């Protein structure tokens with residue numbers, strides 16, 4: 001990153017300006033960049049060999065853990081305090097004080113008790129959700145290789161400190177701000193900062209005196225990642241002092257909002273505006289009609305509290321935490337809780353092949369020369385190449401090394417020294433090492449990589465010892481051998497070599513030219529045993545599967561057929577490259593396999609599916625998968641994945657099995673269903689309530705309920721809903737992907753809101769005319785009557801809304817929800833009886849005929865909801 005880029009970024013973020021001025025960030029980076037290495041070591045009391053473990057421990061205590069945000073544990077009493085700072089509680093407390101001054105100490109005491117009950121419920125729910133998420137966080141660690149006591153050790157990112165020497169390899173995550181002290185073709189992705197995907201080269205060079213402005217080529221910022229090459233970096237800034245530390249609170253705001261979070265926010269904010277408007281109206285109407293402004297005020301405030309879907313955050317967090325816990329039992333870590341809901345919404349899962357669909361210990365099967373015969377020399381070349389590669393060794397390298405060890409190739413290595421390396425990258429799909437045999441003077445370059453890429457740089461080939469030109473015809477023959485291996489499901493890499501002479505000391509990609517093709521190695525890359533079932537399960541769940549691989553099309557097709565994929569139509573990376581985004585989006589639906597893809601082509605495929613309206617999950621484990629993991633709706637990686645991939649994902653599977661995916665998807669849909677239940681109820685009953693309260697305010701000479709009654713009603717109702725996260729969801733509901741749907745919410749709100757308002761008005765009418773609660777003397781009867789009817793019908797509605805089938809008869813709620821709602825109904829009947837002697841509550845004991853009426857109206861209510869439901873489903877073809 002150029003200094004200019006950093007300056008630009010810093011200026012862009014308003015709150016960074018402060019830090020920029022006060023802490024002189026630019027000065028700091030300039031200083032670390034310009035320092036001679038020896039001065040730097042002096043300053044940080046460290047060296048190339050890194051810190052001693054004891055020293056590192058001492059520094060950690062001194063400078064604190066390497067965290068960009070305050071992640072200290074929030075103590076329980078903070079949650080307790082927060083539980084009391086809630087509009088519901090505050091209104092209750094105000095009411096308690098008012099009652100106290102009206103000489104009603106008992107009433108005030110009971111109101112206080114209500115406040116305490118409500119706050120405690122909130123406290124236990126919130127605190128346990130928090131504990132769950134903390135536990136999950138503790139399970140999730142990204143580690144890096146650091147030199148401690150002169151040995152490389154794996155250390156969690158949080159435990160890195162000033163002066164640590166970090167080893168950088170392909171796939172490493174930069175764990176703090178580093179000064180690069182050694183680098184071999186080291187390229188970093190810093191799109192986190194610049195938004196640009198182009199990798200930037202980092203060098204260890206000490207600054208050139210002649211340059212007047214220091215270019216920060218030798219500084220690597222926390223949050224970037226290694227795309228290719230390798231190197232060493234010394235930690236110069238940690239935690240909040242890093243560049244990322246200064247912007248992470250900004251980044252967090254942008255990052256954690258998924259489509260689901262945004263949906264919920266939008267609905268709540270619309271609802272709050274609506275409530276505010278209604279409440280103002282209610283206040284003025286009641287004030288004018290009843291001329292009692294204090295009471296009108298208390299009443300409208302209570303209506304506001306009653307209408308606010310106060311349980312929403314608790315229901316959302318509780319459901320998500322419950323889902324995360326469920327998945328944790330299945331050895332699946334959810335980094336970002338809302339991702340579970342998104343998992344339920346995906347209708348396409350894109351996946352990488354090797355190590356994700358296939359087992360993660362592939363084995364070497366054949367080593368053939370250019371004429372297709374087994375040839376030990378080919379194996380030796382492959383072994384040398386894998387042995388001397390310094391970057392993190394991937395599955396291919398590991399397979400070659402273990403085969404070589406069991407076949408006595410490993411001894412040959414001793415005769416060679418490694419001179420240089422041209423590291424692997426996903427665009428070249430090749431890696432080269434430069435070696436020298438101890439009896440020879442010349443250097444030899446050995447290159448291994450994808451067959452097409454090796455053929456691009458070879459001009460001759462080794463035909464059983466004779467070097468012959470590599471004609472087009474010969475290339476075809478070579479390809480045919482590779483295709484044959486691919487057809488057997490084998491993963492193939494090719495080898496080439498070239499003998500250079502002494503004199504060159506730095507090799508680069510340009511030296512991969514005019515090489516001699518020597519042969520192939522083939523690997524058996526079998527699918528994981530349960531992949532077939534897992535894919536079948538995904539299809540059954542309405543999720544289509546697409547394979548996005550860097551491997552050859554034939555081998556990909558072979559494996560895809562083996563694991564039972566519906567289609568094996570292939571599109572190649574080169575085709576993807578030629579198409580515009582629009583063309584790609586149009587063509588893409590027809591294909592199931594995308595082969596020979598470079599990392600950014602993978603990303604384009606994911607984006608194209610999203611553009612077509614799909615919700616896309618991406619599962620992968622490599623550096624080349626990170627860009628796609630970031631842009632997918634849900635990124636999934638496995639425990640053995642590279643750090644960058646893990647960092648970019650939302651969900652990490654600790655077990656090798658993929659069957660957990662299906663569980664996760666169904667859990668996501670269940671979560672969505674349960675959150676939607678509450679949302680739809682809250683919306684429809686609010687809409688309905690507000691209308692009835694308006695009608696009542698206009699036509700009744702007294703308040704339809706007194707403020708404290710509204711609050712008690714609200715509390716009992718809320719308690720009845722606590723069990724929603726544990727409720728079950730109809731099997732039909734989770735059959736298909738569930739996408740967040742605001743339009744559905746709108747239809748629902750109108751239909752159900754109107755139904756419940758109509759019933760409220762019918763109830764008013766009956767109370768007034770049928771039961772004769774129509775004078776000031778009968779006010780308390782009217783209010784108690786509405787309290788009971790309103791509370792019971794509101795509590796019952798969850799049972800009707802939760803299913804598209806006939807409530808109780810065809811689909812029954814979980815026993816916990818049956819219990820809590822049952823308790824609420826009993827409470828609705830008992831509370832007025834128990835409290836009727838306390839004047840403050842205005843309750844009376846209702847006569848028998850009221851209960852007859854109650855039973856009748858509830859039955860009518862139930863029947864009409866079921867009818868409305870039928871009509872609704874016929875019209876909109878869905879429920880929930």
Ligand SMILES: Nc1ncnc2c1ncn2[C@@H]1O[C@H](COP(=O)(O)OP(=O)(O)OP(=O)(O)O)[C@@H](O)[C@H]1O
Pocket residue numbers: 352353354355394396397424429430431448449450451492493548549550551552597622624
């Ligand atoms: N260590 C290596 N040495 C040589 N070539 C390699 C190495 N690793 C990968 N390649 C080449 O690069 C290609 C793409 O790499 P890789 O298979 O990791 O990509 P991918 O997109 O992750 O695909 P996959 O679905 O197989 O995981 C491979 O098919 C292989 O030809």
Ligand SMILES: [Mg+2]
Pocket residue numbers: 352353354355621622
């Ligand atoms: Mg891969």
